[in-house]
Amino acid sequence: QVQLAESGGGSVQAGGSLRLSCAASGRTFSRYGMGWFRQAPGKEREFVAAISWSGDSIYYHDSVKGRFTISRGHAENTVSLVMNSLKPEDTAVYYCAAHLGDSYVGVLRQQYDYWGQGTQVTVSS
Numbered sequence: 001q002v003q004l005a006e007s008g009g010g011s012v013q014a015g016g017s018l019r020l021s022c023a024a025s026g027r028t029f030s031r032y033g034m035g036w037f038r039q040a041p042g043k044e045r046e047f048v049a050a051i052s053w054s055g056d057s058i059y060y061h062d063s064v065k066g067r068f069t070i071s072r073g074h075a076e077n078t079v080s081l082v083m084n085s086l087k088p089e090d091t092a093v094y095y096c097a098a099h100l101g102d103s104y105v106g107v108l109r110q111q112y113d114y115w116g117q118g119t120q121v122t123v124s125s
Contacts, residue, residue: 002026002114004096009119012086016123020081022096022116031102034072034079035112038092038121045095045109049081053102064090086123093118 008020020036035050049060049070058070067086072079079096097112106112 002030002032002098004098004114004116006094006096006116006119009094009121011122011124014087014123014125016086017082017084018086018121020083020094020096020119020121022079022081024077024079024098030100032098032100032113033102033105034096034098035106036070036079036081037095037097037109038090039095039118040089040092043092047107047109048094050105050107051079052105057105059105059107083121086121088123088125090121091123092121094121 003025004022006022012018031053033052036048037045038048039045047061051058051070051072067084069082095118096116098114099106099112
């Protein structure tokens with residue numbers, strides 16, 4: 001089992017920045033890819049960004065390319081999401097997720113095995 005805990009959400013005005021962090025505990029000796037998803041009220045949970053175990057492969061949703069940056073720290077078993085130039089449409093609950101295996105980087109919800117509880121990000125205009 002892998003437990004994930006997000007932190008760093010909050011409220012910010014449009015154009016501002018936030019940094020989300022996710023700390024993994026439990027079965028952290030396994031190789032796993034990690035990602036961020038978000039869910040706005042009344043909408044499906046959608047992919048935001050993902051990173052492979054090695055960090056060599058990174059994917060972003062088109063809507064966040066050039067604004068968000070995902071990274072991971074193996075020593076700390078963490079993954080971070082730096083969000084710049086935030087827009088009101090980025091408002092959502094953001095979820096950290098992990099999938100076992102290092103042969104691919106998941107971009108679909110069903111590819112992930114573990115999820116955090118989520119952290120709220122609110123961007124006002």
